[in-house]
Amino acid sequence: MHWHETNVTVRFNEADQWGMVWYANYFAYVEVARTEVLESVDLLPNQLVDLGFIAPIIHLECDYKAPARYNQKLTVRLTLLPQDVARLVFAFEIVDAEDRTCMVRGSTHQVLLKSNGTMVYKLKGELEKRIHRLARYFEVGTMH
Template sequence: MRWFETTLRVRFNEVDPWGVVWYANYFAYVEAARAELLDRFRLLPGELRRLGFTAPVIRVRADYKAPARFHDRLRVRLGLRPSEAAKLVFRFRIDREADAARIMEGETEQVLLRDGSILVYKLKGPLKERIEAMSRWFEGDVTA
């Protein structure tokens, strides 16, 4: 499986009084990577809305391994777990670039809703095509 990867630097406003990244900011890092990835496949929230869908996060799991600190450069990696259902399950890993220390890892799960409240069980049309293209990319299909 291929990973989507981006890097960022911890900013001063993201750390607590002890100089450690405040725990919820790690999710902002994951979200920044996910937005970058979804933009590539035209799956950002605005585009989903135009297609008549929303994709709320319904589950998050996170395991904190080591602290990140001000000015650390972090590598955020995302993987897409295959699913037969109409949902997006992203694995994520955050590592410090300087020493490759694992900072955090986990998973998010998003379901797809049509018209804001109707759970989608089977994908169709442009949304299906875009999600399948993203899945192929993670499987290593360079034509996707």
């Protein structure tokens, strides 16, 4: 399994009054990594809409291991977990970029819906091609 890695630096406004990253900001870091990957396979939200679909997150989980702090360099690690149904489950870790201490670990779960809200159970057409290209990237680490 291949992990996509994205580097971020904690900005001043992302820390709370105790000097630690406010918990919800970790999800913003994950979104930076997810956006990078989805952009490379033309699956950004607006592109999904153009195909007639949406993919809302219906579940997320996160275990906090250690606090990140202002100006700390972090690496967001992201992978796509294999699924038997038409959904996207991304596992993530956010680690210190230098010593690789794990700050948080979790996952996001997205379902695929047609624009009218109907659940997609079987992939087909252009959506299937793009999701298979996404899955292939996480299997072998290349978009080709």
